[in-house]
Amino acid sequence: MNGYLHPPPQHLRCALSEIKSDPTLCRTPPLQAYLQQIQKSTKHSHHPGHENDKLYASDYIHQDDNKACDSCDSEQQLPRTPRKSTDPVIHYGTIASGNQVIKDAEQRDKLARQYDILCFEIEAAGIMNTIPSLVIRGICDYADSLKNKMWQRYAAATAAAFAKFLLSRVRTHQDSGINS
Numbered sequence: 001m002n003g004y005l006h007p008p009p010q011h012l013r014c015a016l017s018e019i020k021s022d023p024t025l026c027r028t029p030p031l032q033a034y035l036q037q038i039q040k041s042t043k044h045s046h047h048p049g050h051e052n053d054k055l056y057a058s059d060y061i062h063q064d065d066n067k068a069c070d071s072c073d074s075e076q077q078l079p080r081t082p083r084k085s086t087d088p089v090i091h092y093g094t095i096a097s098g099n100q101v102i103k104d105a106e107q108r109d110k111l112a113r114q115y116d117i118l119c120f121e122i123e124a125a126g127i128m129n130t131i132p133s134l135v136i137r138g139i140c141d142y143a144d145s146l147k148n149k150m151w152q153r154y155a156a157a158t159a160a161a162f163a164k165f166l167l168s169r170v171r172t173h174q175d176s177g178i179n180s
Contacts, residue, residue: 005097005124008134015169016092016134026090030168035088035161045157047086048150055080055142058105062146069146088138088158093118095135097125105144119143136163 007013019025039045054069056062060076062069083089096117102108111117120143124135138155141147 005128006132009132011170012134012166014171015166018169019090019166020092025169026162026165027087031161031165032087034164035157038157038160042153042157045153047154050082050086052150053082056105056144056146058109058144060105060145062144069148072146088162090162091118095124095137096120097128097135098122099125101147102143103145103147105142108143134166136166 008016025031054072055078056072056076057078060073062072094115094117096111096115096119098120099122101122102111102120108120111120119137119139121135121137124133127133128135136159138157138159140149140151140155
């Protein structure tokens with residue numbers, strides 16, 4: 001951990017606080033409509049199916065050429081109860097931003113515990129202190145030795161839908177009663 005990025009602009013933090021204070025907002029028609037709108041215009045951006053969401057033990061090393069895990073050791077797969085819905089779930093927390101892809105699940109787990117990290121990403125690190133912004137991530141893998149791209153477009157679509165939803169909650173100066 002080398003440091004921290006500048007906080008997001010206040011207007012984004014206010015809109016985010018409003019959304020976080022009422023969890024039912026993320027299950028409302030506008031967010032779902034934004035996601036459906038994106039999915040209509042973007043190929044392969046629908047939920048890939050629970051059967052394609054496999055989590056393996058942290059110490060398991062995947063075969064480099066096996067992106068679908070067809071020959072992965074099923075004994076290493078962690079049992080989980082599938083979610084009843086394919087609707088995205090919104091999580092709030094610390095996003096670690098760096099310049100290297102995490103491919104070691106044991107390192108991922110150690111860093112996540114040590115710094116209370118929700119997820120890891122590499123795209124925002126270079127821009128966050130230059131342009132005031134808020135990082136919104138769609139989760140597409142488990143930051144382990146498997147880099148399956150099957151979930152990338154769905155993750156991007158859900159992040160984009162949430163970003164549009166967040167921006168729809170930003171109050172203008174006129175809405176907030178602030179005089180310019």
